[in-house]
Amino acid sequence: TDSLKTAKDLGIKTLADSNRYGLTLVLGGGEVRLLDMVSAYGVFATSGTRHPYKSILRVEDAFGNILEEYKDEPQKTLDKNVALLVSDVLSDNTARTPLFGANSFMYFGNNKDVAGKTGTTNDKRDAWMLGYTPNIVVGVWSGNNDNTPMKKGSSISGHLWRDFMDVVLQKLPDEKFEEPVIDNNLDIKPIIRGSWQGGESFLIDKISKKLATKYTPEETLKEKLITNVHSILYWVDKKDPRGEIPQ
Numbered sequence: 001t002d003s004l005k006t007a008k009d010l011g012i013k014t015l016a017d018s019n020r021y022g023l024t025l026v027l028g029g030g031e032v033r034l035l036d037m038v039s040a041y042g043v044f045a046t047s048g049t050r051h052p053y054k055s056i057l058r059v060e061d062a063f064g065n066i067l068e069e070y071k072d073e074p075q076k077t078l079d080k081n082v083a084l085l086v087s088d089v090l091s092d093n094t095a096r097t098p099l100f101g102a103n104s105f106m107y108f109g110n111n112k113d114v115a116g117k118t119g120t121t122n123d124k125r126d127a128w129m130l131g132y133t134p135n136i137v138v139g140v141w142s143g144n145n146d147n148t149p150m151k152k153g154s155s156i157s158g159h160l161w162r163d164f165m166d167v168v169l170q171k172l173p174d175e176k177f178e179e180p181v182i183d184n185n186l187d188i189k190p191i192i193r194g195s196w197q198g199g200e201s202f203l204i205d206k207i208s209k210k211l212a213t214k215y216t217p218e219e220t221l222k223e224k225l226i227t228n229v230h231s232i233l234y235w236v237d238k239k240d241p242r243g244e245i246p247q
Helices: 002-010 023-027 034-045 080-090 093-100 154-171
Strands: 058-060 066-069 115-120 127-133 136-142 201-205 221-225
Touching: 002 023, 002 034, 034 080, 034 115, 034 127, 034 136, 080 115, 115 154, 127 154, 136 154
Parallel strands: none
Antiparallel strands: 058 066, 115 127, 127 136, 201 221
């Protein structure tokens, strides 16, 4: 229910009946519209603020008098740092290199911050590409009108998206995503800080390579994880995430 509320707040309007959806929703188990998805990704681009979309911004008469004009009503939808973290992940070319290669259709060089996310449904019936910078969001959907499978997946939409972005980014200023705040508080479980390898860690001295002591300077401390991969629920009580590890 909380996830569906967040989706609605982001602008996705088609996921109305919460009784229809389960865990598969995160893998595409619900139908959405391209326009809504682009609007939702716009919240990440603007660091957590949603600007509802409008197709007509202004109406003028033959003499240039404004008859109607759209007034933007921004809505704070996501925590700023949450949105910045998502953008940081989706613009990380190093992270996506193993799957797409170092010079994929999502890479525009080190001087441009461009975030992107692909998606392909079963049997390649739908191919999605959503991507954005701090000042523009572009989405592409590819598929057959009769819902028959295609031969390729998201790369179809990806290359069309890239061709458009190559043109439009030349006309827009180069803006950078603001850096997110990374919480490296060692009192917080490693799994909550994003370390999937395990929930236990110890500290060493980076210079001596030995276990740290109370006399080790903070600047030479380094955390080492004990590789012990489990479900997150092995390390975290969902009712008290920062509390004791479940027994």
